[in-house]
Amino acid sequence: MALRMLGKDPNSPEGKSSTVYYDDVADTYLVQGLKVLDDERLSQMDLPDHETVVEIPTYMVTFFPEASGDGGTDV
Numbered sequence: 001m002a003l004r005m006l007g008k009d010p011n012s013p014e015g016k017s018s019t020v021y022y023d024d025v026a027d028t029y030l031v032q033g034l035k036v037l038d039d040e041r042l043s044q045m046d047l048p049d050h051e052t053v054v055e056i057p058t059y060m061v062t063f064f065p066e067a068s069g070d071g072g073t074d075v
Helices: 058-063
Strands: 003-008 019-023 028-032
Touching: 003 058
Parallel strands: none
Antiparallel strands: 003 019, 019 028
């Protein structure tokens, strides 16, 4: 697996979260963020047992090439 860090939240305490990665082998994004533990929000999702939900600040979408105008996953 070849992960490439696309961006880290500049406002994160100690710079440890949130982070967006791209896996060029699987052609997928990995997102590190705060684990969602709020039952009310989780109950509104159809979430399988093998998945989890994390949240990131809205400005973090700029690290996704599609959102920043870089033309998709060809990063």
